[in-house]
Structures are given as C-alpha cells and as structure tokens.
Amino acid sequence: MENMKLDFAPLAVPLHRRLQTASVAQWVFSFVALAPICIVVFIYLLFTRYWLVCVLYAAWWVIDYDTPARGGNRVPFLCGLKIWDYLRDYFPIKLVKTADLDPKHNYVMGFHPHGVLVAGAFTNFCTYSTGFRQLFPGLTSYLLMLPLWFRSPFFRDLILCAGLIPSNKQCAQYPLLQRRGGHAVVIAVGGAPEALDAHPGSFNVLLANKKGFIKMAMEQGAHLVPIFSFGENEVYDQVENTRGTWLRWIQERLQRVMGISLPLFHARGIFQYSFGLIPYRRPINTVVGRPIRVEKNERPTPEELDTLHQLYMDKLSDLFEEHKANYGVDKDTHLNFV
Template sequence: MKIDFAPLQLPLHRRLQTAVVLFWVFSFLALAPICIFLFFFLLFTRYWLISVLYAVWWYIDYDTPSRGGRRVPFLCSLKMWNHMRDYFPIKLVKTADLDSRHNYVMGFHPHGVLVAGAFTNFCVYATGFRQLFPGLTTYMLMLPLWFRSPFFRDYVMCAGLIPSDKKSASYPLQLRRGGTAVVIAVGGAPEALNAHPGTFNVLLAKKKGFIKMAMEQGAHLVPVFSFGENEVFDQVENSRGTWLRWTQERLQGFMGISLPLFHARGIFQYSFGLMPYRKPIHTVVGRPIKVPRNPKPTLEELDALHQHYMDELSNLFEMHKTNYGVDVDVHLNFV
C-alpha cells in the first residue's frame, strides 16, 4: 500500500490543530483505562498515598456527577478548542431562538463514531453556543461507565459531562426553572456501529426515554442534526448478519459500550490511522417543540410526542440537507 505522507512544511496552525485533535482522540480511547491502571499501580509504589487520598475524595464526591457535575468554564474556554473546531472545521447553525426562561432536552443525531460535533459545540466554548443562545447552560450526557474511572471522572466533568441515567439527566432540569439544556446523543453507543460515511440511519424509532423525561420535567424538545458527523471516520463493513456485527452487539450488550472498528488518517500521513479526516461538520439546531409538564404521561401521549419529534427532525434534515452536500433524493432512515 502506498503511503501518502503529509508535507514537511505545514503551517503552525495546522500542526496545532492536529495536536489538539490527537489529544481529544487519545482522551476518548485511552485515557480512562490508563487512569484505572495508574490508580492501582500507585497503590504498590511509594506513592500509594495518592491513590488512598483520591479514594477518600472519590467517596466524598461520589454523587457529584449525578448532581450536575462540575464544569470548569476556564478549561472549556481555552483557545486550544478553537484549533479543534478549525481542524474539521465544525460550525454551529442556529435556526430559531431558545428562550432561556425554559429548560430544554436537545436530541443530537447522529451519534457518529466519537461525537465530535456534540463535544465541540456543547461541551467546550469553541463554536459560540453561549453567544447564539444566551442564558443557556448545556449538560452533555455520557455513559455512566466512564464516571466509574478514577481521575477520568473528574476530567470529563470539567466539560459539563454528566451520566446518562435518568436520575442524573433529570437533575439539571429540576435544579433550575429555566436556562438548562440537556444534550442527549439519542442513538447512543449502538448507533455508533451504523456510523458509515454517506449513511443517514438514525436509531430513534424505539427511543422514547428522553421524550418521557422531557414530558415529566416540562422541558421543551429540540432536534439537532449534525451533517458530516458520519463522514470523519471510515468503519470496517459490519452490516447486520455479519459475524463482526454479531460480535460487536454482544460486546455492547455485555459492556455497555460499542466497539466500532474505525479508521481514517494518521498524524504524519493521510493513508491510515485513528485521526479523523478533515471534513466539515455542520451542527444544525432546530426549532423547539413546546412540551407542557406532564408527570404521568399516557402511552398515547408519549407516542404522539415521539412521532412529532421524529417529524420535526425529518423536516430539519430535509430543509438543510442540500446546503451540506446531501443529495435531494436521500432521506433519514429511522431504525
């Protein structure tokens, strides 16, 4: 295989972009297991007191992730995240105002492989969310598994990430009567297995938990579609019925996380590696769906709002798809 190496004389800003995205990919793929290893390794060295003191802190701080986490605005506003934004680049597109007197549940689609668009738009302050939607604070949901990793849990909380269980997701909506936006990558880990370039399969047809939570809390629903999210990585063919997909789904059911076999480019060459391609991502925030508070919605009410949400997401996709290189004959496929 011929390797396409990157030019030696690249501008500094391009190298900085690559460095920041490398750090982000490393954080997603390797930092949690490294933190777990470090925690136990230190116990058997002369630095054992670090792990012991952290264990005490962990016990005291155990409920913090389920109570809104601990965002650090200074870290979210670092200029390094601008380099990540410009690497792809990633742009946040506003289509309607979101009144800060209300709370919102924002459904993010599609998940993609590593949710690059969601992180850059809603966790860090690189794309201007606070300026486009003044008065709103976002909380991005993440698998609870990651909050069981020592050290790593504190790291992800800095970016406003909280566990995706119902109790944790509902807490910010209960805490304030307005100005809170909980962001949910609705398809979750299973949808990552469908993240192939050129596909628009959205795992939503049976996903109603976030709809019910919005009804119970009286939070307005906001569909969000991220054009280009599936384009930044290639994935080994894993269509349903193949042994690879069977294995991935079994592992996902056992561990709670999916293991897509993805690849793209490298750090110093463009032929292979785990760095994402430099392809644009446009995250379009749709208009809000008003949801009156209903502590005990009936099945019919839940189904009706779920269908309304799917219709609004489909309309959002249809309205904007040609702006971002999607063929007019391509439509969303709800699975």
Template sequence: MKIHFAPLNVPLRRRLQTAAVLQWIFSFLVLAQCCLATFILLSFSAWWVAALLYVGWLWLDWDTPNRGGRKCQWIRRWSVWEYFRDYFPIKLVKTVNLDPDKNYIFGFHPHGVLATGAFCNFCTESTGFSSLFPGLNSHLLMLPFWFRLPFFRDYIMCAGLVSSSKSSLSYLLSRPQGGNVAVIAVGAAPEALDARPGALTLQLRKRKGFIKLALRHGAHLVPVFSFGENELFDQIQNPTGSPLRSLQDRLQSILGIALPLVKGRGVFQYSFGLLPHRKAIFTVVGKPIQVTASPSPSSEDIDALHEVYLEHLSELFEQHKHENGLQEDQHLTFT
C-alpha cells in the same frame, strides 16, 4: 496499498490542529486507562496516602455526575479547542432563540463514531455556545461507567459531561429556574456501528425514554442534526446479521460501549490511522417543541410526542441538506 504521506511544508497552524485532535483522541481512547493505572500505582507506592485521600474524595463526590457535574469554564475555553474546531472545521448554527427560563433536551443526531460535533459544540466554547444561547448551560450525557474511573471522571466533568442515568437527566430537567440543556446522542453506542460516509439511518423508532422524561418534567425538545458527523471515519462493512456485527452487538451488550472497526488517517500520512478525516461538521440546532409537564404520561402521549419529534427532525434535515451538499433524493431513515 499506496500510502499518501503528508507534505513536509504543512503550515504550523494545521500541525497544531492535528495535535489538538490527537490529544482528544488520546483522551477518548487511552486517558481513562492511564488514569486507572496511575491510581493503582499510587495505591502500591510510597504515595499510598494520596490514593487513600482520593478514595475519600471519591466517596464524598460520587453522586456529582448525577447532579449536574462540575463544569470548569477555564478548561472549556482552552485555546486547544479552537485548533480542534478548525481541524474539521466545526460550526454551530442557531435557527431560533431559546428562552433561558426553560429547560431543554437537545436530541443530537447522528451519534457518529465519537460524537465529535457534540463534544466540540456543547463541551467547549470554541463554537460559541454561550454567545449563541445566552443563559443556557449545556451538559453532554455520557455512559455512567466513565464516571467511576478515578481522575478521569474529574477531567470529563470539567468539560460539562454528566452521567446519562435517568436520575442525572431528571436532575437537570427539574431545575425550577430553567437554563439547563441536556444533550443526548439519542442513537447511542449501537448507532456508532452504522456510522460511515453517506449513512442517513438513525436508530430512533424504539428510543422513547428521553420523550418520557421530557413529558414528566415539561422540558422542551430540540432536535439537533450534525451534518458531516458520519463522514469522519470509514468503517469496515458490518451489515446486520453478519458475524462481525453479531460479535460487535454482543460486546456492546456486555461492555455498554460500541467497538466499531474504523479507518481514518494518521499524523504523518493520510491513508490509515485513528485520526478523523478533515471533513466539515455543520451542527444545526432546530426550533423547540413545546412540552407540557405530565407527571405520569401515558403510552399514547409518549408515542404522539415521539412522532412530532421525528417530524421536526426530518424537517430540520430537509431544510439544511442542500447547503451541506446532499441531494434532493437523500432523506433520513428511522429504525
């Protein structure tokens, strides 16, 4: 394989963009393990008292990820996220105004390998979420497992990440004065195993839990489609039923996280590595679907609203696909 090396005269700004993405990849793939190792080392060192104090804090703070988290605007506004945004680049597009007196569920599609657009748009202010949607407070839902890891949990909560448990989502949607936005990558980890350039298949047919909670709390549903999300990494072919896919599905059921075998680019060469490709991400927030609260929604109510959601998502995709380089015969498929 011929390796395509980066030129030596790369502008400083592009180098900073690469560094910003590199630290994010590190945070996503390695930081949790580093935080756990640090805690273990503290526990068996002369600083064991600090570890003990943190355990006390952890006990007092254990339920915070299920109760709206603990957002830090200073971290969300770090200049590093502007370089992160410009690496791809990433753009957040509003189609209609949203009433800040209502609570919302943003269904984010597709999940992609690392839900890059979801993080940049809803866990940082680099694309101007607060300016585009004044009065709304965004929270990106993440697997509960990550909030059990010492130190790491505190860092990710600062960005607006909260647990994806039902109690966490219910807490956000039950805020009486409104203003909360729960962002859910609906396809979740299994959809990441299908994330490759050109993929337009979403795992949505059987995913109705967010619909049920929207009905229970009267939270409005907003479809969000992130064009370019699947273009960031190449993935080894793993069709359903293949030995590799069976192994990945098995590991996903055990660990709760997907383990896609992907290829991106490196820091000093463009042929392979774990950095995403420089592909534009265009995240479009659609118009809200009005939902009337129903404390005990029937299966028929859930199915009906689910179909409405799929229709709105398809319409959003069709309205914006041409400006993102897609052809007329390219459509979303739901499985």
C-alpha cells in the same frame, strides 16, 4: 502494491494546521485510551511508595460522589482553552442556529447522529469554541455520557470539568429540575449502538424505539429540540459491518455486555494520510432545530408518549430536509429511522 504506499504529510505544513492536528490527536487519545490508562495507573500506584495518592483520591471520590448527579462541575476556564479552537478549525465544526431558545425554559436536546466519537456534540456543547453561549444566551448545556466512564479515577474528574454528566435518569434530569430554567440536556439519542452505523454516506438514525428522553421531557416539562449534525458520519471510515454479518453480531453482543460499542474505525495518522485514528478533515455542521413545546405531564399515557415521539421524529425529518442541500446531501436522500 501501489495502494500500500504511505502518503506522508508534507514538511511545509503551516504551524496552525499542525496545532489543529495536535489538538485532535489529544482529544482522540483522551476519548479512546485515557480512561483505561487512568485505571491502570491508579492500581499501579497502590503498590508503590505513592499509595497515599490513591488513598487521598479515594477519600476525595467519596466526598465528591454526588457531583455527577448534581450537574457536574464545569470549569469555564478549561472549556474556553485555545486548544478547543484548534479542534474546531481542524474539521471545521460549526454550530447553526435556526430559532431562539428562551432561557426561562429547560430543554432536552436530541443530538443525531451519534457518529463514531461524537465530535460535533463535544465541541459544540462541552467547549466554548463554536459560540453556544453567544447563540443561546442564558443557556447552560450538559452533554450526557455513558455512566461507565465516570467510574474511572482521575478521568472522571476531567470529564466532569467539561460539563459532561452520566446518562442515567437521576443525573440527566437534575438540570431539568431547576425551576429558574436555562438548562439544556444534550442526548446523543442513538447512543453506542448507533455508532456501529456511522459510515460515510449513512443516514440511519436509531430513534424508532427510543422514547426514554421523550418521557423525561414530558415528566419535567422541558421543551424538546431536535439537532442534526451534518458530516458527523463522514470523519471516519469503518470496517464493513452490515446488519446480519458475523462482525456486527459480535459487536452487538459485546455492546450489550460492556455497555459500549466497539466500531472498527480508521482514517489517517498524524504524519501520514494513509491510516490511523485521526479523523479526516471534513466539515461538521451541527444544526439546532426549533423547539417543540412540551407541557409537564408526570404520568404520560403510552398514547401521549407515542404522539410526542412521532412529532419529534417528524420535526427531525423536517430539519434534515430543510438543510440537507446546504451541506451536500443529495435531494433524494432521506433519514432512515431504525
């Protein structure tokens, strides 16, 4: 019974740490629950005296329908709010640069691993808190997100303001069509399925058969940039779901039907450290690798695609090997491409 006792946070926690926890709590809430709540509120308002709000919003949705396919609607003021500094410092999260990225080019950045809630990707590429604009001047980042989330009223507008765009091909390639360069599309390549492998100590990367982003880069002549986020899998525990177990079987089928994965994750709470959905305070170091030059090829052959895909995997592996010792990864640990 000793293990069942709650480990409460002390009363004398400094204010800045409480603000960090509050910032993370609102972010987790937004990621996990805000979209379905917005849908429920929208439907509820239709049957109240406030139905006109829904009608007006529906009209706005029609007018603004093409915005996700045209690079979103980032609001710099929102991306620079102080609340994101507290989110950064909670873990903390750091963006590490290894090479310059010429703003005359466009880039497809592969983010690995996905983790449970892609904390590193959101903080580094949707907020200004970790200095992306200073490290890579002239570049604008766009983080891809499942199209499902852009079907939620109100929530859709919020994520568009943060620089998120849908992960379908039409939306993803729009920034890359801008000839003046300076656009970086960030893709969590493993996507929802990889979240099911997001266990502490796991270095499984769902990449072996992921070639769509490689093909898009070739078609648009965008340079490829591998990114590895050390610590991304460490901030949550997950119920054991080894491949072949009944739980994993259910999760994979739900993912195919719904388009989103449902990892059973847990960590700590707001006022206690024993259980909850607030992530652990563990550092995340997102290392941006050197660019891989890509020549425009609108109709790549399967052999050309495979060659560039293998080169990308090799460069990602080299990036991991070069930096793993800096972030506490054992020298005998290597990436496992699945």
